[in-house]
Amino acid sequence: MDLKQVIIAHKAGDSDSRRWAEKCARQLESRNCRVLLGPSGPKDNPYPVFLSSVTERIDLALVLGGDGTALAAARHLAADGIPILAVNIGGTLGFLTESIEMFSDTERVWDRLSEDRYAVQRRMMLSATVFDGDRRDAEPQSDRFLALNDMCVKPASADRMITSILEMEIDGEVVDQYQGDGLIVSTPTGSTCYNVSANGPIVHSGMEAIAVTPICPLSLASRPIILPSGCVVSIWPLGDYELNTKLWTDGVMATSIWPGQRVDVRMADCQAKFIILRENYSYYHTLREKLQWAGARIQYSNNHRN
CATH class of the missing domain: 3.40.50.10330 (Probable inorganic polyphosphate/atp-NAD kinase; domain 1)
Known part of the structure; x- marks a missing residue:
């Protein structure tokens, strides 16, 4: 070097x-x-x-x-x-x-x-973009956000703790609706952070995979799921009449997500390179x-x- x-x-x-x-x-x-x-x-x-x-x-x-x-x-x-x-x-x-x-x-x-x-250790990252509506060819309504640990969709309010209702699609197919504190979409690197605190799985950092973990869901049937790295996870906020839903990248607030919008999370086209x-x-x-x-x-x- x-x-x-x-x-x-x-x-x-x-x-x-x-x-x-x-x-x-x-x-x-x-x-x-x-x-x-x-x-x-x-x-x-x-x-x-x-x-x-x-x-x-x-x-x-x-x-x-x-x-x-x-x-x-x-x-x-x-x-x-x-x-x-x-x-x-x-x-x-x-x-x-x-x-x-x-x-x-x-x-x-x-x-x-x-x-x-x-040595150089390469770690998978996630990218997220907000879109309006259900048109797959729509123009993005936000910048592209990157995260090494996780993307999190959850509400934020200065007045009270809010329960969110989120619908998740994988590659355009509706998989589940979650009622609770939010959803974590994690890389293997981030699986030992917020994800594991929410009872999500630990995934080896050398893998390329996406873990989706609900945060304190109100249904025992809502379980974490591990996806291939090529999947696109789309999250829609439902019933958010007070406009509280936010996208967080590695614990830092990135942007708001309005009703009728979705955030698409996928494996990023770049990797973090850490020197060992x-x-x-x-x-x-x-x-x-x-x-x-x-x-x-x-x-x-x-x-x-x-």
């Missing part, structure tokens, strides 16, 4: 993340690399400025924060194929990030990247450690395997 132009995004409001970002910027600049640096958070989005201010290829995005910071980077950078090195500084779980211990010797990290001594520095990376170890399964909580001897 050539390190000629790098963007560095640090978690907004986190002093440790900012300090590491400034340190990395100085080191990269001493290697004749152009660096664009800025905070990333709910009220800070540096990526449009980064992307519009460069004329040459961006070689790397260094993202310092937690999973939320990494998700924001993926949503804005995946379409341009920019590899992301996400490091857990100021984060909590860190499903998508490298540990700070792996990153502590930053000069060695730059050497490894320059010498191509790393760990030589012994294991998806199952990540599950044990981050979800605190028994293998991570109980220490015992493995002598019975010898």
Whole structure:
């Protein structure tokens, strides 16, 4: 990898993340690399400025924060194929990030990247667009939204908790109507986030599949379903007289969905590319450690395997 132009995004409001970002910027600049640096958070989005201010290829995005910071980077950078090195500084779980211990010797990290001594993990993403009516050739009524974890259709109100009624089609065929708190359409990466909290299935991140999970449905017959990645999931809000239904991408509100509109969710035509520095990376170890399964909580001897 050539390190000629790098963007560095640090978690907004986190002093440790900012300090590491400034340190990395100085080191990269001493290697004749152009660096664009800025905070990333709910009220800070540096990526449009980064992307519009460069004329040459961006070689790397260094993202310092937690999973939320990494998700924001993926949503804005995946379409341009920019590899992301996400490091857990100021984060909590860190499903998508490298540990700070792996990153502590930053000069060695730059050497490894320059010498191509790393792996790239490609992760499926979702795209969503809002349409008017039932005409399949209709013009979209919204931008295209991307998500690495999930698309969620659910109501939002400052006054009360609202029950939604949503109709789901798969490839144009009505499958079910859900009454409850909403619907989650998840990637395998996002299956261990909101999806699993709603009793959805865990799907290996190396797969290409779509999981649809109802949130607190009022019927025991409403169950999660896993679909092939080529399917198009269409969701219609029904009975939304107060105009509360929203589309959320990775937990961030994207747009409103009005009565008579539908949102189509499908596999995106781009993938998020995450750089892996760990030589012994294991998806199952990540599950044990981050979800605190028994293998991570109980220490015992493995002598019975010898």
